[in-house]
Amino acid sequence: MNVIWTVLKKECVDNIRDRRTILSSFSLALLGPLAFVAMMTFVLNKALGESDTTVEFTLAGADHAPGLVAYLEGQNTEIEQIDLEPGQDPRVLVTSGAHDLLLVVPEDFAERFENGRSNALALIYDSSELGSAQRRARRVDSLVSTYSRTIGLMRLQLRGVDPSIAQPVSTRTVDVASPAERALMVLTTLPYLILLVAFMGGFYLAIDTTAGEREHGSLEPLLTQPVARSQLVLGKIGATAVFALASLCVFLIAFYFSVPFVPLERIGMSLDVDIVAVLMMLGVMLPLVWFAAALLTVAASFAKSYKEAQTYLSFLILVPTLPVIVAQVSGVEASLPLMMVPSLSQSLLVQDLITSEPITLIEVLISAVSTGVLALGLTWLAILLYRRERILI
Amino acid sequence: MISVRGINKHFGEVRAVSDVSFEARDNRVTALLGPNGAGKSTTLRVLSGVLRPDSGTATINGFNVVESPLEVRRSIGVMPHDSGIYTRLTARENIRYFGELQGMTRSRLDERIESLLDHLDMRSFADRRTEGFSQGQKVKVALARALINDPKHVLLDEPTNGLDVMATRSLREIILGLKAAGCCVLFSSHIMQEVANLCDDVVIIAGGSVQFEGSLEGLREKAQTADLEDAFIALAGLEQTT
Numbered sequence: 001m002n003v004i005w006t007v008l009k010k011e012c013v014d015n016i017r018d019r020r021t022i023l024s025s026f027s028l029a030l031l032g033p034l035a036f037v038a039m040m041t042f043v044l045n046k047a048l049g050e051s052d053t054t055v056e057f058t059l060a061g062a063d064h065a066p067g068l069v070a071y072l073e074g075q076n077t078e079i080e081q082i083d084l085e086p087g088q089d090p091r092v093l094v095t096s097g098a099h100d101l102l103l104v105v106p107e108d109f110a111e112r113f114e115n116g117r118s119n120a121l122a123l124i125y126d127s128s129e130l131g132s133a134q135r136r137a138r139r140v141d142s143l144v145s146t147y148s149r150t151i152g153l154m155r156l157q158l159r160g161v162d163p164s165i166a167q168p169v170s171t172r173t174v175d176v177a178s179p180a181e182r183a184l185m186v187l188t189t190l191p192y193l194i195l196l197v198a199f200m201g202g203f204y205l206a207i208d209t210t211a212g213e214r215e216h217g218s219l220e221p222l223l224t225q226p227v228a229r230s231q232l233v234l235g236k237i238g239a240t241a242v243f244a245l246a247s248l249c250v251f252l253i254a255f256y257f258s259v260p261f262v263p264l265e266r267i268g269m270s271l272d273v274d275i276v277a278v279l280m281m282l283g284v285m286l287p288l289v290w291f292a293a294a295l296l297t298v299a300a301s302f303a304k305s306y307k308e309a310q311t312y313l314s315f316l317i318l319v320p321t322l323p324v325i326v327a328q329v330s331g332v333e334a335s336l337p338l339m340m341v342p343s344l345s346q347s348l349l350v351q352d353l354i355t356s357e358p359i360t361l362i363e364v365l366i367s368a369v370s371t372g373v374l375a376l377g378l379t380w381l382a383i384l385l386y387r388r389e390r391i392l393i
Numbered sequence: 394m395i396s397v398r399g400i401n402k403h404f405g406e407v408r409a410v411s412d413v414s415f416e417a418r419d420n421r422v423t424a425l426l427g428p429n430g431a432g433k434s435t436t437l438r439v440l441s442g443v444l445r446p447d448s449g450t451a452t453i454n455g456f457n458v459v460e461s462p463l464e465v466r467r468s469i470g471v472m473p474h475d476s477g478i479y480t481r482l483t484a485r486e487n488i489r490y491f492g493e494l495q496g497m498t499r500s501r502l503d504e505r506i507e508s509l510l511d512h513l514d515m516r517s518f519a520d521r522r523t524e525g526f527s528q529g530q531k532v533k534v535a536l537a538r539a540l541i542n543d544p545k546h547v548l549l550d551e552p553t554n555g556l557d558v559m560a561t562r563s564l565r566e567i568i569l570g571l572k573a574a575g576c577c578v579l580f581s582s583h584i585m586q587e588v589a590n591l592c593d594d595v596v597i598i599a600g601g602s603v604q605f606e607g608s609l610e611g612l613r614e615k616a617q618t619a620d621l622e623d624a625f626i627a628l629a630g631l632e633q634t635t
Contacts, residue, residue: 006493010482017481017522217475221538224441224473225494226466389444393404 003227007235011209012242021204025243028200029251032193033258040186040262055139058093060084061105065113068105071147077140094124100133101125103140116155183264187271188328190354191347192321194251198285199292199317201247202240206296209236211309220392229386233297237379241293248285252278277353284349284364287371291342292320294378301385339366342374394419395440395546395579400449402435408601409435412449415596415606417579419545422572424588425581427598428629433581434474436598437550440579441471453546467495470544474551476535480524484515484534487523492541502541509537513567529560536567547571549580553587565591585622599629 015021055077062069062081073079080099084090090104104122112119123141125133153163213219222232259273299316303309320343327344339345345367352359385391395417402409410432417423425433438444440451442462450457456464478487485506492502510519513533518526523534532552539547549568553561568591571578582588588595595612597605605612605628609621616624 002496003494006490010479010486010490013486014479014481216480217473217477218479219477220438220443220473220475221471221477221491221535222494223443224466224469224471225491226463227494228463392438392443 003231004235004238007232008238008242011205011236011239015205015208015239015243018204018208021208021243024204025201025247026250028193029197029247030254032197032251033254036186036190036193036255037258037261039189040183040264043186044183044263054078055136055143056080057101057103057136057140058082058099059103059105060090060093061107061109064107064109065105067113068144068147072140072143075143077143090122091124094126100129100131101136101140103144184355187354188351190255191350192324194248194281194285194350195288195320195324195343195347196317197251198244198248198289199296199320202244202289202293202296203313203317205240205243206293206300207303207306207309207313209239210297210300211303212306214303214391215305223392230383233383233386234379237290237293237297237382240297241290244289244292245286248282248289252282271354272356273354277356280359281350281353284346284353284367287368287375288342288346291371291375291378294375294382298378298382298385301382301391336363336366339363340370342371345371394455395423395451395453395577397436397440397451398449400436400439400451401447402432402439402444403447410439410598410601413598413601413603414449415603417577417594417596419577420572420575421593422568422578422580422591423594423596424592425579425596425598426583426585426588426625426629427581428583431583431598431629432601433583433598434550437471437473437548437579437581440548441469441473442466467542468544469546469548470539470542472532472535472539472547472549472552474554476531478523478526478531478534478538481522483520483522484526484530484537485510485519487534488537488541491538495542497542505541505543506537509540512570513537514563527560528555529557529563532556532560532564536564540571544576546577547579549578551581551583553582553584561587585625589621597625597628604628604630 053076055075056079057077058080059069059072060082061084062079063083069079069081082093082099084104090102093099094102102122102124104124106119106121109119109121121144123137123144125137127134152166156163156166213222223229256273256275256278259271262271264271296313296316299312300309303312323341323344324347327338327348332338333348338348345363349359349363349367351357397416398414400413401411413432413436415423425436427433435444439446440453440458442458442465445459450459452458453465454468456468458465478484479490482490488506488509489502492505497505510516513536515530515533515537518530523531526534532555536549536552539549552564552568556564568578568580572593580592589609592609594608595605596603597612605615607615612621612624612628613619616627618624618627
């Protein structure tokens with residue numbers, strides 16, 4: 001036991017001093033929750049923003065079309081009214097940057113309108129500019145179209161014509177995804193992220209303690225020490241697990257503090273991720289942490305150099321996400337047989353914990369035991385690998 | 394006392410050592426002398442227990458290296474070919490790590506580290522991380538690490554590789570000190586002069602098998618030349634190839 005502790009302590013100290021390890025172990029854990037909040041906020045704003053936010057634009061020549069202006073003002077808009085100088089090119093107002101979205105009502109609007117002739121309004125913006133002008137232009141365009149259609153239909157009706165004659169074919173777009181559902185889609189990425197964090201946390205340590213030690217020639221002196229190789233291996237896997245666990249904790253803490261920043265209340269949803277749920281996530285993930293550490297250590301033990309190990313592990317790190325992707329594509333729900341699959345069971349449980357669905361003790365137990373057994377098997381395999389003399393050659 | 398009897402070891406098709414036998418006695422410095430690729434490292438690795446011989450036996454202090462690896466390793470200090478120290482740890486931490494692995498008590502370990510730092514003249518760089526150490530400093534760290542448990546048997550694989558004159562001289566004094574303390578020192582080398590300055594007995598190994606075993610005097614007699622380098626070349630059968 002003392003030997004395991006000695007090895008574990010040394011590998012941790014050694015790697016804490018390596019900027020590369022720290023960066024790779026903790027960057028995803030810290031940035032993941034931030035990216036999550038940003039993504040959720042973006043999706044929610046996109047889902048809600050189009051009808052909810054006030055559209056700001058500039059209107060020139062309001063006097064010529066009081067009816068249109070009254071309609072527009074009633075549609076959650078904020079209109080800045082200006083008058084054009086005689087002969088002034090309205091485009092200059094946009095290119096000069098004075099206004100970013102300008103609707104121009106022509107002088108003869110009222111006269112043409114009275115006579116039932118078509119009127120063209122200019123909607124001027126610069127699509128090369130960053131900003132929301134283009135999006136707002138679409139809103140203004142659709143408002144004007146709606147106004148135009150309404151007037152047109154009224155005119156037909158006044159002349160005793162069935163308005164539908166002017167619209168032989170029409171489509172009706174129905175997006176059934178409510179803002180809540182779109183937000184939920186983002187939520188489902190969280191379990192992936194947690195899996196990746198656990199694996200990334202141990203990534204460099206698994207390499208440094210095995211292939212790295214081999215490459216630097218420090219493995220041979222280590223193996224000549226009067227200690228059982230199984231203890232060396234357990235210390236190394238332990239150190240990898242410590243880093244994976246630390247990375248997971250950093251992630252969960254960052255996640256816990258960033259959830260309140262997601263504007264979920266705007267769609268009437270709430271994400272009750274309290275401290276108990278976070279601790280339960282950690283508990284559910286614990287067996288997977290050891291599994292990840294053992295799996296990475298086994299894979300890295302086959303490599304002779306840092307680079308070779310990095311290549312193997314970059315592929316390997318995708319493996320735990322495969323069952324999760326398959327499950328999501330085929331749309332399975334948490335069930336007892338699925339709890340036997342490492343990574344999948346944890347991701348399903350974590351997802352239930354995030355969305356406050358109930359999880360049962362038996363699910364947690366099956367997940368923990370099956371993942372734990374596999375982790376033990378991998379640990380045993382790592383020990384066998386280290387008992388071969390090939391580990392040195 | 395180290396005793397090797399009829400050791401064979403091959404890697405795939407390559408026969409690294411065949412039927413190697415020799416003895417290295419206590420209170421003496423024994424050199425394993427041979428050209429590159431002669432099988433010196435393989436022999437030392439069999440003794441330190443990281444390689445298992447295909448046949449033959451090797452005993453250190455009476456313990457068989459295959460059957461009682463832990464007892465053997467407790468009584469040896471090994472410095473492999475590559476110093477293999479941890480570059481992100483300080484010299485002192487490198488040494489301490491191995492002492493802790495050996496299960497030494499804290500107070501004994503502290504005491505031992507202090508005495509090694511003085512003995513090997515390492516004070517000036519003891520608490521610096523070993524990244525960027527000179528070859529001589531690295532060898533000292535690796536040597537201190539190998540000697541942490543005060544071993545009766547010391548195996549050194551080409552310890553003078555890459556050392557300058559002063560570092561070589563200081564290493565020579567350390568090795569003589571170990572001999573004076575009653576150790577059985579076995580070191581490998583491919584440089585005859587170095588061996589002549591230091592060792593009592595010499596084992597010449599070439600092509601994986603032992604060509605000569607005995608004292609320096611015996612070597613001169615057998616090769617019928619006063620020049621040790623000529624004797625080495627003659628006995629190692631190097632003349633045909635050069």
